[in-house]
Amino acid sequence: MARKSTISLTSRMDLVAFMGAICLFLSAIEYMIPKPIPFLRVGIANVPILLCLDVLPVPLLLLVVVLKVIGQGLIGGTLISYVFLFSAVGSFASALSMLLFRRLFAPRISLVGVGVLGALFSNITQILLARVLIFGEGAWLIAPPFLALGTVTATLLGLFAERFAARSRWLASVRSAVAASKAL
Amino acid sequence: MARREPGSALLQKNASARVLFITGALLFPSFLLQQDIAIRAMQIMLFLLLNVLSGRKIRFLQYLVVSAGIVVFNLVIPTGRVLVSPLGLAVTEGALKSGLLKATAMTGLIALSQFSIRAELRFPGRVGGLIGRSLFYFERIMGGRRKINRKDIIGSVDALLLEVQGAGPMQEGEENDPDRTTPVGLAILLVSLVASWGAYAFTIVHPHPIWGG
Incomplete structure (x- = not known):
């Protein structure tokens, strides 16, 4: 197995593309999980965004979100459907809220807390969108289970992200490369 | 590829x-x-x-x-x-x-x-190139997905990411179009x-x- 002590992704765009690829890989895993509503997601693909919060500058982090959203649309074949719209709105609401809370309250807020807040913001914006586009007033009926499920999965994913961030040699190499590179 | x-x-x-x-x-x-x-x-x-x-x-x-x-x-x-x-x-x-x-x-x-x-x-343009590069790495990660061990998810995913990243960036002509x-x-x-x-x-x-x- 090829193990290099230094990061070989030389440009920052390669790093962004690589992070986007991890999101897509996790999206592909998520795609295999059966769901009653197509835009209902466990949110596994948000783990790289959580991990990048302290590593990448804001513009690059948002670029990773763009790659995640478009890539999910390409792989799932949902690029020109409402599903894409829900994915885009939810992903940006989640990423922006996680960024805000992490920047405001770190180190007092853990990745679990940030992840749960991100999930709440993502789910609330998706429910509002569903009210306008699909369900009408009936959207409020799905809000409680949708928010509850989102909180549970975000807690589990946050715990996973905390453990991964603590153990990962790959993430450590990315962190040190980003810190060492003035180009980033 | x-x-x-x-x-x-x-x-x-x-x-x-x-x-x-x-x-x-x-x-x-x-x-x-x-x-x-x-x-x-x-x-x-x-x-x-x-x-x-x-x-x-x-x-x-x-x-x-x-x-x-x-x-x-x-x-x-x-x-x-x-x-x-x-x-x-x-x-x-x-x-x-x-x-x-x-x-x-x-x-x-x-x-x-x-x-x-x-x-x-x-897609054309810089963003299109970035998407292509991301899909290229995605296919590399997917290619190694069988190396992920359920008993040690964090360790095996970490090793896979190190391996894919260590293989280097995408070269010209590697896109599949x-x-x-x-x-x-x-x-x-x-x-x-x-x-x-x-x-x-x-x-x-x-x-x-x-x-x-």
Whole structure:
């Protein structure tokens, strides 16, 4: 197995593309999980965004979100459907809220807390969108289970992200490369 | 990375990702502008047929559950005359039509999108290049997914990411962007466009909806 002590992704765009690829890989895993509503997601693909919060500058982090959203649309074949719209709105609401809370309250807020807040913001914006586009007033009926499920999965994913961030040699190499590179 | 061979389905062999995307983009307004639920249902059948021709697996159960869910949620707010009242729930005409229009929009756009969007689709420009690079790394990670060990998920995922990253960045010419549209593929897509836009023209010339509108 090829193990290099230094990061070989030389440009920052390669790093962004690589992070986007991890999101897509996790999206592909998520795609295999059966769901009653197509835009209902466990949110596994948000783990790289959580991990990048302290590593990448804001513009690059948002670029990773763009790659995640478009890539999910390409792989799932949902690029020109409402599903894409829900994915885009939810992903940006989640990423922006996680960024805000992490920047405001770190180190007092853990990745679990940030992840749960991100999930709440993502789910609330998706429910509002569903009210306008699909369900009408009936959207409020799905809000409680949708928010509850989102909180549970975000807690589990946050715990996973905390453990991964603590153990990962790959993430450590990315962190040190980003810190060492003035180009980033 | 080796070029991916086209699949065996008719549209996989005879239409490039770019031509399918353009067809999807052209079909999109003809579907969304259509307000006649019966004609919309026929358009969905057309999109599902194109999915079959593209080798996509159709998840009928998912389509049905999604549609039923949307209709039921729309019935919560009654509008118009009461059609039936099963189990004390008033099914009103306005709410039913609204629910069916939204359900057909949702499922139809998923069906349309799924046949017209392929993972090998590439966009021009810098963002397009970035998406291509991301999909390149994605395929590398997918190629090593069997190395992920359920008993040590964090350790094995970490090793896989180190390995893929260590293999280096994408080189020129490694993107997979085949262009293989044949007259057969083009004919199928043109017939679909004419059928879908023809149906829309019919509802303009004949403004009495079969149902809905």
